[in-house]
Every structure is written in C-alpha cells, then in structure tokens.
Amino acid sequence: MTEQTFVGVKSARGWTVGLFAAMAVAACYTGADSTFDGTPGGGSAGAGGVAGGAGAGGGGGSSDCLPTAVQQLLDAQCVSCHGNTLVGGAPFPTRNLADLQAPDPSAPGATVAEGSLARILSDTMPPGGGLSGAQKTAYQQWIAAGAQGVACGGAGGAGGGGGDPYGTPTTCTSSSNWSGSNGSRMRPGESCNKCHNFGISGTVYPTAHEPNDCNGVSTTMQVVVTDANGNTVLTLNTNSAGNFRSNSAIPAGGHVKVVANGSERAMAATPSSGDCNLCHTEQGAQSAPGRIMAP
Ligand code: HEC
Ligand code: HEC
Ligand code: HEC
Structure with missing residues (x-):
C-alpha cells in the first residue's frame, strides 16, 4: 500500500494553486452573468489556462473582490457544486463576493456568506468536510471583519486562473482517437x-x-x-x-x-x-x- 504524502487533502488542486502568478491579486469576477471572461472596473481579461478558463482582469481599484484566501477557498472547495451549474441540489452559487452577499434562502436575515460559515465550521460543506484549519480560519476572519469586499487587484490587466474549471468548451485535447481495436486502450470516455x-x-x-x-x-x-x-x-x-x-x-x-x-x-x-x-x-x-x- 502506498503511503499518502499529500498535504491538504482536497485543497491541492492544480487549477487554484500555483499555476498563475495572477493568483497573488484578488481574483475578481463580479459580472452579473455567469461567464468569467472579463469584469467591469478597468482590467483587461487575462489569458487563462485550459483548466481555469479565461480569468477576469484586475479591477482597477473597485472593492468588489474577495480576499485571495477566501476566493481560493471557494474555487477549490465550493464552485464544483455551487458554480455556474448547480450540482446535486446545491441551492445557490458561491462564486464571488456578489454571490456571498445575497440573502441565504434558508436563514432569514443572513447572507450566503454567513450561512456558509456554519456549514464550513461544522464540516458539512463541502459534504463530508475537508477544509484545512487555515482555510477555515481565513474564512472565519473575513466574516468576523464584516465580510467586506476588497480592492480588485490594483493596476488591472492581471488575471487568469480561477473561474469555473468546468466552464470550458468541448474539445479533444489529445487530437487522437481510439484506433478501433479492442483492449485496454479501447473506447476512451465510454461507459x-x-x-x-x-x-x-x-x-x-x-x-x-x-x-x-x-x-x-x-x-x-x-x-x-x-x-x-x-x-x-x-x-x-x-x-x-x-x-x-x-x-x-x-x-x-x-x-x-x-x-x-x-x-x-x-x-x-x-x-x-x-x-x-x-x-x-x-x-x-x-x-x-x-x-x-x-x-
Ligand atoms: C459536492 C457538492 C458540494 C460542494 C463541493 C459544496 N456544496 Fe454546499 N451544498 C451542496 C448541496 C447538494 C446542498 C444542499 C443540501 C444541503 O443543504 O446539505 C448544499 C448546501 C449548502 C448550504 C446550505 C444552503 C441552505 O440554504 O441551507 C451552504 C451555506 C453551502 N452549501 C455552502 C457551501 C460552501 C461554502 C462550500 C465550500 C466550502 C460548499 N457548500 C461546497 C453541495 C455542495
Ligand atoms: C453516479 C455518478 C458518478 C459516478 C459513477 C462517478 N462520479 Fe465522480 N462525480 C460525480 C458527481 C455528481 C461529482 C460532483 C460532486 C462530487 O464531487 O461529489 C463528481 C466529482 C468527481 C470528481 C471531482 C471533480 C472536481 O473537480 O471537483 C472526481 C475526480 C471524480 N468525480 C472521479 C470519479 C471517479 C474516478 C469515478 C469512478 C471510480 C467516479 N467519479 C464515478 C458523479 C459520479
Ligand atoms: C461496446 C462494448 C465495449 C465497450 C464500451 C468497452 N469494451 Fe473493452 N472490450 C470489448 C470487446 C468486444 C473486447 C474483446 C473481448 C475479447 O477479446 O474477449 C474488449 C476487450 C477489452 C480488454 C481486453 C480483455 C479484457 O477483458 O481484459 C480490455 C482491458 C478492455 N476491453 C477495456 C475496456 C475499457 C477500459 C473500456 C472503457 C473505457 C472498454 N473496454 C469499453 C467491448 C467493449
């Protein structure tokens, strides 16, 4: 049996960590629609990677973004279900500041941000838990500080990374298909x-x-x-x-x-x-x- 040496079980996803220098600025996608390709506020859209899709540009100083640690937490742990597509009965998206400031339908008077805190701390979101202590702390501190937006990336023009990794077009990346013969390499993608x-x-x-x-x-x-x-x-x-x-x-x-x-x-x-x-x-x-x- 192989010893597991990976740290931060569910957080170490390539599309949120370390791929793009732009993650150093707050990733900001504040557009009202669900595409993450550009944002009001002055930044030009950054070139995203294949997995990340097109990232939003830096927002030129508006306060519509989440602190980087909170945005990364959502990207890594929440948007696979609470994203552009709501998966498995997830009731609302949690993609960005605007989503988190919306009222929580099941908790009158509370925002989605506040409703999420309880679920994060009780290890019931993501289902089964899995957030690191550092992720929980970052989220808790943001709520405690008033759940405010922060400036979006300053100069603008940065971007890339982030976004919904499933928001990409259909493509055959390998540009190569099954040869037609039976065996272990047969019918990739099929049941x-x-x-x-x-x-x-x-x-x-x-x-x-x-x-x-x-x-x-x-x-x-x-x-x-x-x-x-x-x-x-x-x-x-x-x-x-x-x-x-x-x-x-x-x-x-x-x-x-x-x-x-x-x-x-x-x-x-x-x-x-x-x-x-x-x-x-x-x-x-x-x-x-x-x-x-x-x-
Ligand atoms: C694997 C899919 C999945 C992931 C990942 C996930 N959720 Fe959920 N979430 C759901 C589903 C399904 C529901 C509805 C059922 C329930 O309440 O348990 C839900 C419900 C919620 C609710 C309660 C909604 C209400 O009104 O009662 C909150 C808040 C929430 N999720 C926040 C989060 C946050 C924050 C994250 C990331 C830290 C996250 N979820 C990750 C699937 C997911
Ligand atoms: C019955 C349908 C179903 C089957 C069968 C299934 N999956 Fe999934 N899979 C899902 C759903 C729904 C999600 C998103 C919610 C979640 O993570 O639980 C998912 C998510 C995932 C993810 C995470 C995607 C992401 O980026 O968050 C991986 C990896 C994955 N599945 C691998 C597998 C593997 C490997 C198998 C076979 C051993 C498998 N799945 C079988 C339905 C299925
Ligand atoms: C439409 C039916 C069909 C589908 C779908 C299919 N196979 Fe096959 N597979 C076959 C047939 C027919 C053979 C040849 C049987 C033989 O040689 O006895 C075969 C043979 C194999 C063999 C070698 C014999 C064995 O059983 O070890 C492997 C391995 C294999 N398939 C793997 C896969 C994998 C993996 C997938 C899915 C990605 C898949 N197959 C999907 C029909 C299918």
Missing part, C-alpha cells in the same frame, strides 16, 4: 461496463468536456481509491489512452480521487458505481460536472 464487468473503470481527461473515443491524458496519473476510513486500498495508473480499470470494487463508503504531480482532484461523494464514465460523460450525467479531469 466500459456497457460491455464489461469491471469493478472500477473510466478515463481521465485534460479538460472538462471531451468527446467519446477521444484519447485522454497521455501522461500517467493515479486514480486512488480509499476506504471509509481514508486508507488507500487501490492505486490505478492511467494508460496512454487515459483509461484505467480494475476488477476490484470501491469499498462501501469509500472515495476516489485523481492524483498527479502532487496535486489531486477528489470526488466529494462516494460514487454509486465504479463505472466512472457512466456519469463523467462529455457534458456530465447524473449531476457530474463533466469528465474526470486531471488535477
């Missing part, structure tokens, strides 16, 4: 158990929306399965089509995550099936946000 009876199977892709039979990640990544106590029970490597499979099943109450280069992307819920591509289709089925995406 394997339509024809097989694997315990766990699926495909990891570089971006959120990729068509069936398009080959997935070309570098080897790990799909790690943990049991209800968080112990690793299985580590599967993706092959050159991005496919992975095993005859073992996910243990009751277990969890799955994708790990690569010290970053990871974890599914919060316990999958109800090991046939990952059943839900992780091109656009996502059964509330899944899209493909299983590389961290």
